[in-house]
Amino acid sequence: MGYGELWEATHVEFLAAAWATLQLAFGALVIGLIVGLLVALARLSRSRPVRRVALTYIELFRGTPALVQLFIVYFSLTEIGVQFSSFQAAMIGLGLNAAAYLAEIYRAGLEAVPKGQVEAAKAIGMPHLKVLRWVVLPQAIRIVLAPIGNVAISLLKDTSVASLIAAPDLMLRAQDLSSVYFMPLEIYILVGGIYFALCYPLSLGVRLLERRTRH
Structure with a gap:
């Protein structure tokens, strides 16, 4: 059986798995974006304990493997009565892991906004939250878009x-199909091609954003 015949026999399963992978990545990214912003704001807080908690979060999630974090969410939390499906656990674990990296990206973007603008906004009586919403965030978002990509x-x-952890994604489907067709090399090459097809448009988008933000 060649690649064409293999794809013909398995494309429905692969496309369904690719869609599940996109959903998993999107859900994890949303979690990462929200949690990461909260952690970044905590890192910039005037309260030293709050800053320390945020820094501890970042160091823990950046300093331990994502797989260990997934195992903790999926297996260990059941001991205290918190249980998620494999898909939910993967989304939460990957999202919390991404949040640690996104928090530092957010922080860099927020700190890149000229302090003079912030001081001028406060001087005319704008409350802190309005300064953050109307002055700081719009400029920071432009700075952090490419790194977020x-x-x-x-x-x-x-x-x-x-x-x-048996989450229904491309790799799990590849493992299942390998045991059915006994063609692991061909199947994993196809999976690599699918991942590339999913990632390449994003890479092009990031390059475009990087070029635009330089000007």
């Missing part, structure tokens, strides 16, 4: 580890 690409590829 890079995190999204990495996150999409990192979904492959979700198969180790």
Whole structure:
């Protein structure tokens, strides 16, 4: 059986798995974006304990493997009565992991906004939250868009580890099909091609954003 025949026999399963992988990556990215912003704001807080908690979160999630974090969410939390499906656990675990990296991206973007603008906004009586919403965030978002895109690409590829907790993604489907067709080399090459097809448009988008933000 060649690649064409293999694809003809398995494309429905692969496309369904690719869609599940995209959903997993998107859900994890949303979690990462929200949690990452909260952690970044905590890192910039005037309260030292709050800053320390945020820094501890970042160091813990950046300093331990994503797979260990998935195992903790999926297996260990059941001991205290918190149970998720494999798909939910993968989304939460990957999202919390991404949040640690996104928090530092957000922080860099927020700190890149000229302090003079913030001080001028406060001088005319704008409350802190309004300064953040109307002055700081619009400028910071422009700065962080391209780095966020890079995190999204990495996150999409990192979904492959979700198969180790039986989350229904491309890699799990590849493992199942390998045991059916006994063609692991061909199947994993096809999976690599699918991941590339999913990631390449994102890479092009990130490059475009990087070029635009330079001007």
